[in-house]
Structures are given as C-alpha cells and as structure tokens.
Amino acid sequence: xxxxxxxxxxxxxxxxxxxxxxxxxxxxxxxxxxxxxxxxxxxxxxxxxxxxxxxxxxxxxxxxxxxxxxxxxxxxxxxxxxxxxxxxxxxxxxxxxxxxxxxxxxxxxxxxxxxxxxxxxxxxxxxxxxxxxxxxxxxxxxxxxxxxxxxxxxxxxxxxxxxxxxxxxxxxxxxxxxxxxxxxxxxxxxxxxxxxxxxxxxxxxxxxxxxxxxxxxxxxxxxxxxxxxxxxxxxxxxxxxxxxxxxxxxxxxxxxxxxxxxxxxxxxxxxxxxxxxxxxxxxxxxxxxxxxxxxxxxxxxxxxxxxxxxxxxxxxxxxxxxxxxxxxxxxxxxxxxxxxxxxxxxxxxxxxxxxxxxxxxxxxxxxxxxxxxxxxxxxxxxxxxxxxxxxxxxxxxxxxxxxxxxxxxxxxxxxxxxxxxxxxxxxxxxxxxxxxxx
Amino acid sequence: xxxxxxxxxxxxxxxxxxxxxxxxxxxxxxxxxxxxxxxxxxxxxxxxxxxxxxxxxxxxxxxxxxxxxxxxxxxxxxxxxxxxxxxxxxxxxxxxxxxxxxxxxxxxxxxxxxxxxxxxxxxxxxxxxxxxxxxxxxxxxxxxxxxxxxxxxxxxxxxxxxxxxxxxxxxxxxxxxxxxxxxxxxxxxxxxxxxxxxxxxxxxxxxxxxxxxxxxxxxxxxxxxxxxxxxxxxxxxxxxxxxxxxxxxxxxxxxxxxxxxxxxxxxxxxxx
Numbered sequence: 001x002x003x004x005x006x007x008x009x010x011x012x013x014x015x016x017x018x019x020x021x022x023x024x025x026x027x028x029x030x031x032x033x034x035x036x037x038x039x040x041x042x043x044x045x046x047x048x049x050x051x052x053x054x055x056x057x058x059x060x061x062x063x064x065x066x067x068x069x070x071x072x073x074x075x076x077x078x079x080x081x082x083x084x085x086x087x088x089x090x091x092x093x094x095x096x097x098x099x100x101x102x103x104x105x106x107x108x109x110x111x112x113x114x115x116x117x118x119x120x121x122x123x124x125x126x127x128x129x130x131x132x133x134x135x136x137x138x139x140x141x142x143x144x145x146x147x148x149x150x151x152x153x154x155x156x157x158x159x160x161x162x163x164x165x166x167x168x169x170x171x172x173x174x175x176x177x178x179x180x181x182x183x184x185x186x187x188x189x190x191x192x193x194x195x196x197x198x199x200x201x202x203x204x205x206x207x208x209x210x211x212x213x214x215x216x217x218x219x220x221x222x223x224x225x226x227x228x229x230x231x232x233x234x235x236x237x238x239x240x241x242x243x244x245x246x247x248x249x250x251x252x253x254x255x256x257x258x259x260x261x262x263x264x265x266x267x268x269x270x271x272x273x274x275x276x277x278x279x280x281x282x283x284x285x286x287x288x289x290x291x292x293x294x295x296x297x298x299x300x301x302x303x304x305x306x307x308x309x310x311x312x313x314x315x316x317x318x319x320x321x322x323x324x325x326x327x328x329x330x331x332x333x334x335x336x337x338x339x340x341x342x343x344x345x346x347x348x349x350x351x352x353x354x355x356x357x358x359x360x361x362x363x364x365x366x367x368x369x370x371x372x373x374x375x376x377x378x379x380x381x382x383x384x385x386x387x388x389x390x391x392x393x394x395x396x397x398x399x400x401x402x403x404x405x406x407x408x409x410x411x412x413x414x415x416x417x418x419x420x421x422x423x424x425x426x427x428x429x430x431x432x433x434x435x436x437x438x
Numbered sequence: 439x440x441x442x443x444x445x446x447x448x449x450x451x452x453x454x455x456x457x458x459x460x461x462x463x464x465x466x467x468x469x470x471x472x473x474x475x476x477x478x479x480x481x482x483x484x485x486x487x488x489x490x491x492x493x494x495x496x497x498x499x500x501x502x503x504x505x506x507x508x509x510x511x512x513x514x515x516x517x518x519x520x521x522x523x524x525x526x527x528x529x530x531x532x533x534x535x536x537x538x539x540x541x542x543x544x545x546x547x548x549x550x551x552x553x554x555x556x557x558x559x560x561x562x563x564x565x566x567x568x569x570x571x572x573x574x575x576x577x578x579x580x581x582x583x584x585x586x587x588x589x590x591x592x593x594x595x596x597x598x599x600x601x602x603x604x605x606x607x608x609x610x611x612x613x614x615x616x617x618x619x620x621x622x623x624x625x626x627x628x629x630x631x632x633x634x635x636x637x638x639x640x641x642x643x644x645x646x647x648x649x650x651x652x653x654x655x656x657x658x659x660x661x662x663x664x665x666x667x668x669x670x671x672x673x674x675x676x677x678x679x680x681x682x683x684x685x686x687x688x689x690x691x692x693x694x695x696x697x698x699x700x701x702x703x704x705x706x707x708x709x710x
Contacts, residue, residue, distance in 0.1 A: 048667045079668035081647055088648040092559045265670050271476040294474035
C-alpha cells in the first residue's frame, strides 16, 4: 500500500514538474518587429573554453543592450554532436538562426539548401577585413551548379611546434622564427639532437592523423586530391609522400619520435611533455591554452613556427557563423553576425579560444601579437594558411574515417610500407569518392 | 574463516564498482597542474574547490538537475503505468494477436534510433512539443516502453497462475485477484523496471539535444557536455565536478528505491 501511494504521489509531482518547467513553443524565432515586439534570434554557439564562453556571452549581452529591437538568445551546443543536431533541426525547420560550426560541415548543408547564401549580403567592412583565403574556406557549390558563400569565417587553426625551452636550448639547435622557420630537415635534425636517454625529440599524437597530415602535406604541395573533367580522385604522388615519409623516418629510422605517442589524442602527450619525456609537440595553436594552464611551476615552453618544405603553406579550415535558410529574420541575423565578428570582438574570441582571428584588424590587436604564450608566433603563422584542399571534396569525411585514418595509423605504426599505404589511399579512396559523384 | 575469500572477493568487487566514482571525486578536487601529472595520485596534493565553483558558476547545474529529475521520474512512472497492464496481457493471454504484438515489440528494439529521429522530430513539431520537457518525456517513454514491457512480462510469467486461480476459487474477480494477489508479487519487477526507465531517461542525450533548444529547458546531459570540446578534449576539472554532482540525485533515488528490489515474497507460495 505504501509503495502504491508513494508512486502515485511521485507521479503527480513529476508530471507537474515536467509540465510546469516546459519551455514555450518551438521554432527558431518568434515574433516579428512589425508587431512592435523585438525580433528574437537564436544563436547556437560551440564555444566551450571558459574564456571563450565568457567572451561570447559578453558580446551577446552588449548587443542585446544596444539593440532592444533585435534580441539574441545565446544557446550553447557541443562540437561532437552539432551536425547530428543540425541535420534534424534543418529537416524539421527549427534550426537556430545563427549557427556556429566549422567550414568542412558547411559544404553538405549548403548543397542541401539549408544555409543562406551570404555572397551579396555580407557588409563591405566585414568582407574587406577578412582575407580572400579565409573566404575561400566557406565558398561551396549551392547544389544547383552555382557557388555561394555559406558562412563568415572567423577563427582558424595553424600547426605550430610547442617545445620544452630547456631541452631546446640544451640541444644547441637554431631557434626558428616566423620569418625563418625550420626546414623539415632542420626540424628532424633538431629532434635527433634532443633525443637523449629517456627523452624523445618529438611526439606525434596521431589518434586522428588525417587533418594534421593533410594540412602539413601542403608544405611540399601535397594536395591528396585532384579534379579533372569534374571528377575528383585521390592522388598520392611524390609531393604527398614527403611529409608522410618524414614523419615515419622520425619514428622508425631516426627514432627521435616516440611510437608510443602515436595512438594518443592531441592533448594526451602533455603530462609526459611536462615531465621532459618529449621535447617537442607538433600541434594546433589551441594546445597552448592547456600548456599555459597546466604546465608545472618553473616549466619553460616556447611556441615555434611549423616547419617548411618547398613552402610554409598549411591547409586551413575555419570556424564559421552561418544563417539558416529557414530563418525568419535573416537580415537581423546578419547584422548581429557583422557586430559579433567585428575586429575588436574577433580579438576577444580568438584570445578566448587560443585560435587565430581571420579579421586583419583583430590580428593587429596587441593581445594577438604579444610574445606571452607564443601569440606572436601563432598569429604570424596565419599568413601561411590556405584553404585546405580536402575541404571541397565530396565524400572526404567517409574517405577520412574509413580509409585514410586506418591506413595512416598502420603506416605510421610501421605495419605497412608507404607504397602499400599510397595504393590503399588511392584505390579504396576512389571507390568511396565515386559514390559521391554519380 | 571459511568465508574470508568471499569477503575479499566482495571487497574487490566493491572497489571495482567504486573506482570510477572515487576517481571522479579525486579529479574534481585537483588543480589543472595536478591533473596533467604523468604520475597521478589518488589523494590531491593541493585539494581545491575551484572546479566546483567553475561548474556551478558557469552552468545552471541545479536547474538542469531538477529538470532531468522531473523528466526521468515522469518518464519512468508513465512507462511502468503503461507497460504493467500490457505485460500482464502479453503474459497471460496467448493468441495470434498476442504473438504479433510480441513480435512487433521485438522488431521495434532493432531500429537504430538515429534512423527515426527525424520523423519523430517532425511529429513532435506538429504536436507543438519541440522545445518542451513533456515532449522529451513522450520520447523517453516511447523508447523505454518496449524493453520495459519485456522485463515486466518476464516477472508476470514468474507469478504462478495457480495463485490467481486460488483467488478465483475464493470468489475474487480477475481485477481483484490482479490487484490483491499479482500486483504485490510484482513489486520487485516494477521497481526494477522503474529503475531501468529512470536511468535510461536520466542519461539520455541525443533526443534531448535535438528536441530542446531553449537554454531554459535543457537537461543535465546537455549541460555536462558543455565542458567538452572537439576531438575528446575536455575541461576535466569542471566536468568531473559537475558529473559528480550529477550522480547524486540518481544515487539518492536508488538508495530510496533499492530496498524494494528485494524479492522473496513469493517463496513457498505454491509449494505443496
């Protein structure tokens, strides 16, 4: 009897709670300004670092105060699930008005007609403040044979080398600068010098090897994809093989890179790095945040520019803000984006996420050029960023997951030869790409 | 003394079960520097509550927990209320319709939910239930119901029909025998089903992510994920602190309800 009455009471409380705390109806936007009520815009943000979330909220608050007629609701999402979330919400017509994402994800959504083409809509000031190389990362086919601009690029990541200063100095290797970076030969020589006893010169964290490898492959002009007669295929020629071979040599010929780090995620080698087991970590610029926050007292570290091959070019993708095609208030959404991504705000966002702003005004901000925490080197590396060649390849995601990731892991793990890796990347890769081009 | 190995095995099992929770507590009390040590320790060297301050300061954890609790309780109770009579019918009445129903329930279990998430979302949108907690309750009930039905069906089958027949001989109607004889014997099964439905709803992430868009209605799993970044990088300290706090309501719920899991009510009922 007691359990029955307890269950009944709990049911009433729970139902009342669930129903009472339900939010108001769905939909991305509600009333229009014509009724005298403010326009409401939902902004899906993927910021997750403490400083970055704070910067996002601050900018939104400032906007809401200055624009009582266009009120923005800040909604936090998560990088790992955002595309599943958007697929459903786009299909249901309830996607947020302003969407934070990264440029590789925009291609598919643009082709399906879910994103607004911003080509002729971006204010001139914002357009001219962002270099064309960054705009290229958000320019995609519209699914009808045309090209459109489906987002405003605002944060980018380059590859740098984070080094233990003590071990670097002790090795006697030349300290590279943004104007005079190491060549890959110098990088390998320095890694060899730093390999002593239990210490490895470098740790390649290759749990997700594809983007990192493909972005660096541009150092030697390696693009991995070629398009002829409208058909895209995979290619692994001498240019593509350079970086693959050099990383492999560090691991298995020079033995200056620790094979044990291969299976690790980007941040996983950090504890061993602080302990002096690794002298250098090639990583994205964002990793500096974790080093700055976690490094033990007295641990000195420096940010070095990425190595160069025939050029210092690296592939880049961008974080972006887009407007949903179904947004009821696209003009207001774009006004908000233009404010959100002005030079001063981009500097705040870049600082919060430890990434590089696309805005040239923001890049000149003293906070972006200070020597502290390697900002000067990180910001200078932005000049080498060009659109990642894989960005516009239909089927890249599947090639990356099903073909390139296991093949590169096996190759770096010394389980297959470079010829075998190249053969599989091309043959299995072309089979995947073909399905997307029928 | 003979029981010593049993106690050792039991202690080892308890440590095994408690390990994740203790590690979570240890991590929640560590500074970022200590978390990055290559030789981590169980006891934080410089314990800090900063991670808790960050977790509670940055996110509405209390509100999210209250909403999750409301949804999980509502979903689990509705699941049991619907599945209990259905399970009784499935267990006691044997016919073609029954077999089809059982088959249909089984088939529904093999659908990957990602496959139906878009149609389901459309239905909820048409019912104006997107962005509402009742909408989420409906989805959770829908997805927990088939398995709950199977669980309860097993419990109903375990109750000998002879007990109901005996009650009938004594003049009880079917409803009376269900209420007075069968229902009390099903209590452990009901509690187990309730727990299953509660945990499923409490932890559910994907549907909540898609259905709830307004920050004011977000549940706990959606709030916890905000401490994670791309490619598995996370703010471990605040995430551990928030996750630890997130386990407390479900632990309390378990503590209250687990006594009811004890069976044995039927022991000897039909011995003859």
